[in-house]
Amino acid sequence: MGVIRIFAKGLAVTFRQMFRPRVTTSYPQEKRVKPQRFHGRHVLNRHPDGMEKCIGCELCAGVCPARCIYVRGADNPPEEPVSPGERYGFIYEINMLRCIFCGLCVEACPTEAITMTQLFEMSVTERDDAIYTRDELLVNPDGSPNHPQPDGPLIDLEELTIADGWMRATASSGRAAYEGIPGWTPSAGVGLRPPEQGQAPGPDQDAGAE
Amino acid sequence: MNDWIDVLIVVIKVLVAFGIMMVATLLLIWAERKVLADMQNRIGPQRAGPFGLLQSLADGIKLFFKEPILPTRAEKTVFLLAPILALIPALLMFLVVPIGRPFFIGDREITLQAMDLNVGLLFVLAVSSMAVYAVVLAGWSSGSKYPLLGGVRATAQAISYEAALGLALVPVVIYEGTLSISELVEGQAGKAFGFPAWNIILLPSFVFFLVAAIAETNRAPFDLVEAENELVGGFHTEYSGLRFALFFLAEYINIFTMSALTATIFLGGWNGPTWDGSLPASITWIFPIVWFLLKTSAIVFVFFWVRATLPRLRYDQLMELGWKRLIPATLIWMILMAVAQAVDEFGLPWA
Numbered sequence: 001m002g003v004i005r006i007f008a009k010g011l012a013v014t015f016r017q018m019f020r021p022r023v024t025t026s027y028p029q030e031k032r033v034k035p036q037r038f039h040g041r042h043v044l045n046r047h048p049d050g051m052e053k054c055i056g057c058e059l060c061a062g063v064c065p066a067r068c069i070y071v072r073g074a075d076n077p078p079e080e081p082v083s084p085g086e087r088y089g090f091i092y093e094i095n096m097l098r099c100i101f102c103g104l105c106v107e108a109c110p111t112e113a114i115t116m117t118q119l120f121e122m123s124v125t126e127r128d129d130a131i132y133t134r135d136e137l138l139v140n141p142d143g144s145p146n147h148p149q150p151d152g153p154l155i156d157l158e159e160l161t162i163a164d165g166w167m168r169a170t171a172s173s174g175r176a177a178y179e180g181i182p183g184w185t186p187s188a189g190v191g192l193r194p195p196e197q198g199q200a201p202g203p204d205q206d207a208g209a210e
Numbered sequence: 211m212n213d214w215i216d217v218l219i220v221v222i223k224v225l226v227a228f229g230i231m232m233v234a235t236l237l238l239i240w241a242e243r244k245v246l247a248d249m250q251n252r253i254g255p256q257r258a259g260p261f262g263l264l265q266s267l268a269d270g271i272k273l274f275f276k277e278p279i280l281p282t283r284a285e286k287t288v289f290l291l292a293p294i295l296a297l298i299p300a301l302l303m304f305l306v307v308p309i310g311r312p313f314f315i316g317d318r319e320i321t322l323q324a325m326d327l328n329v330g331l332l333f334v335l336a337v338s339s340m341a342v343y344a345v346v347l348a349g350w351s352s353g354s355k356y357p358l359l360g361g362v363r364a365t366a367q368a369i370s371y372e373a374a375l376g377l378a379l380v381p382v383v384i385y386e387g388t389l390s391i392s393e394l395v396e397g398q399a400g401k402a403f404g405f406p407a408w409n410i411i412l413l414p415s416f417v418f419f420l421v422a423a424i425a426e427t428n429r430a431p432f433d434l435v436e437a438e439n440e441l442v443g444g445f446h447t448e449y450s451g452l453r454f455a456l457f458f459l460a461e462y463i464n465i466f467t468m469s470a471l472t473a474t475i476f477l478g479g480w481n482g483p484t485w486d487g488s489l490p491a492s493i494t495w496i497f498p499i500v501w502f503l504l505k506t507s508a509i510v511f512v513f514f515w516v517r518a519t520l521p522r523l524r525y526d527q528l529m530e531l532g533w534k535r536l537i538p539a540t541l542i543w544m545i546l547m548a549v550a551q552a553v554d555e556f557g558l559p560w561a
Contacts, residue, residue, distance in 0.1 A: 007520075014519045018248040026253065 034118045036162055036196060039101040041119040042094055043145050043163055044137045045112065046188035052082050052138065053113035053185070054089035060105035060114055068098035069105060089113075092134040096122050106164070112184050115164035117145060143189010161190050215318075223324040227305055235462040239266035242514050249518040270455060278451035283353030292351060293449065293456035296344030299337045300463040306330045307470045308392050310480050311498040322480075322499070323392060330391035331383065334471060335376050338426055341464065342368035345428070345435055348457070349445035360444030363525065364428070364435045370532030371425035371432075377540035378418035381547035382409055382475055395479035408478040414543045416476045418536060420512065423468040425532070427461065429513055431520035434528060465513055466506070473505035 025032050034040075045053045056073020074090035082088040105114050114137075124130045136146050145163075164184070179195070186192040240255060240263055247254030255262030280286065310322035327333050342364050349361020383389060386397045386409070398408050410416055425432040436444030443449075446457045473479065482501030484494045523531065 010519045011515060014249045014515060017251060018245075020251050022253050023251050024253045026256065 034159075038116070038118045038120075039103050040117045040159075041096070041122055041145075042099075042105070042114050042132075042137060043117050043139050044089070044092065044114055044134070045163075046139055046141065046143070047084065048186050048188050048191065050141045050188060051084050052088055053111045053187075054092065055083050055085040055111055055113070056087040056089040057110065059108040059110065063104045063108040065102060065104065066098045066100045068095040068100075069093070070095075085111075089134060092137060094132045094137065095130060096132055097127065097130045112164065112187075117163040118159040119145065119147070139188065141188060143187060161193070163187075163190075164193060219320065220324070223322075224305065227324050228301065230309070231301065231304055231463050231466065234466045235459055236266045236270075237263075238462045238466055238510060239269075239458075241510070242517075245511065245514040246518050249515075273455040273458075274452055276451035278453055279448070281353055281448050284448065285351035285353065288347050288351035289448075290453075292344050292348035293453045293460075295347065296341060296460040297456050297463075299340040299344075300460040300467065303334055303337045304463065304467045304470065306333055306391050307467065307474055308395055308479060309470075309499055309502050311484075311495065313495060321392065326390065326392050328390045331379055331389045331394075331475075334391075335372075335379070338375070338464075338468075339368065339372045341426075341460070342372075344457075344460070345445045348449065352445075352448035354448055356441045356443070357445050357447045360435045360437075360441050360447070364445060367425060367428075367432065367434060367528060367532075370529060371422045371536070374418060374532060374536040374540050375422035375426055377537065377544055378415050378422055379475070380540075380544045381412050381415045384544075384547050384551050385409065385412060391474060394475060395481065398478040399481050406478055406481065408481075409476045412476070412547070414539070416472075418540050418543070419476070420472060420509075421536060423472060424513060424516060425528075427464045427468055427513075429465065430517040431522050432528060433522060434525060437522060465510065469509035469513065470502075470506045472509045473502065477505045477509075479505075 047053055054071075056071060058071045058073065061069040061071045070091065070093040071089055072091040073087040076082055076086060076088050101116070103116055106116055122130070139145055182192055182195050184193070243265070244254040244262070246252075255265035258264040258268045280289070305324035306327055308321060308323035308326075312319050312321040314320070345364040345368075346361045349357040349359070349364065352358070382394070386394055388394060388397065394409075398406070400407050402411075428435045434440075434444075436446060438444070441447070446454055449457060478501075480498035480502040482497060484497040486494050
């Protein structure tokens with residue numbers, strides 16, 4: 001009789017599971033909400049006036065552990081400067097097949113020019129297409145990301161508004177006293193992105209209280 | 211004049227039965243994947259057709275166009291014959307199952323049963339035990355070790371559970387006094403003690419038969435024959451393309467037929483309320499078929515449910531369950547039923 005009871009118990013478990021919510025999402029019709037600091041495809045941001053933020057300093061290329069970034073800087077043409085600084089990113093290429101999406105380039109960038117979006121659909125049919133050039137990485141003047149399939153079902157332009165989760169997650173200089181105070185520049189199309197709250201320890205769990 | 215009409219009717223019946231089995235297979239594969247997905251909190255097939263209904267059709271077409279590989283070490287004739295051998299008994303078995311109430315065209319009675327054998331149950335047992343030959347031959351002729359192991363397991367499993375399958379049916383035969391399946395269904399018509407007079411009151415028989423049927427169709431938890439994680443694919447490891455599809459087809463037809471038989475023998479077949487008086491005859495004819503399909507689906511669901519719940523038995527556990535538990539239990543139950551029937555008929559020996 002014990003066997004029958006155990007057997008019935010097992011059957012009851014599987015039967016109950018039939019009415020539980022599904023864990024599968026019907027991608028691409030439904031997309032799961034990605035974490036704010038998701039490391040997706042890079043973009044090169046612009047200042048609100050349309051100028052490029054990249055100054056061609058090559059720090060991102062230097063810090064890249066996968067050696068997937070290739071940058072060459074050039075002096076700004078005096079008549080129509082591309083960036084506010086002295087130089088600008090004349091060539092900017094990222095090989096997405098080599099990129100490990102560590103985000104070190106974002107940390108290294110002194111001007112917040114390169115940030116990571118939540119876009120992750122980057123399949124290509126030819127290896128050369130996986131090398132994103134400057135034109136593909138730069139956002140449009142309205143702030144929307146350049147995408148090989150701008151009208152495809154996979155692209156979500158809203159995701160650009162959370163394109164620098166890492167920056168907003170870190171208070172300026174990493175000090176909790178600066179939480180909530182933006183330490184970054186506004187971007188074209190998005191404006192000044194709001195800071196992410198809840199970085200500093202709360203009043204009841206203050207780390208340095210004792 | 212009448213002869214060729216009779217032949218025509220039989221041909222139509224067989225064709226319809228064939229069609230039912232094909233459609234049932236497609237739906238069964240889809241339903242199994244859906245039920246399993248539900249029980250594992252997944253969604254299951256949903257892309258091909260509405261609710262993914264055409265998924266198995268798509269899979270079938272894919273298999274149809276795949277390359278049929280013939281292993282060099284295979285016994286060619288037997289290797290090619292085995293899938294067909296698997297399909298034939300599967301197709302034959304369903305023919306004795308009545309799927310609805312007989313109806314009349316003119317004064318000609320037409321049974322919704324391709325052949326009404328007076329030894330229907332024996333026929334079922336005979337044909338179902340033939341199915342194992344296909345598995346054994348497929349395993350042996352593949353010329354590879356895993357299929358061979360699957361085939362060897364099939365032999366032992368079939369012998370063990372064939373006995374239980376037959377013995378589980380003996381009490382039903384004693385109780386109903388007939389081997390004809392159509393008479394079995396008629397015997398379960400009406401009510402007894404306020405409940406439908408189904409043979410489910412022979413509950414041990416029902417349970418034994420269901421267990422043996424699951425083992426007989428090589429379904430989980432008795433799927434040692436094709437145990438994926440031990441034997442690659444078991445007996446069908448070396449089969450591909452259409453030949454593999456035939457094995458797959460046979461397996462699902464067997465599930466459907468075994469469920470239909472269980473529903474017919476124990477759950478009253480097509481018996482059920484038909485509201486003959488209150489509804490026109492053009493509507494009431496559908497109810498028996500609906501009842502039959504509902505009962506069959508319920509048993510099919512049990513097949514899937516058990517598969518989703520139980521892990522595969524070990525080989526020695528399979529043998530122990532078969533020989534040490536199932537067969538003695540069916541024997542004892544059979545003797546009890548025989549004694550009860552004898553007392554019912556002849557009275558107590560000392561009275």
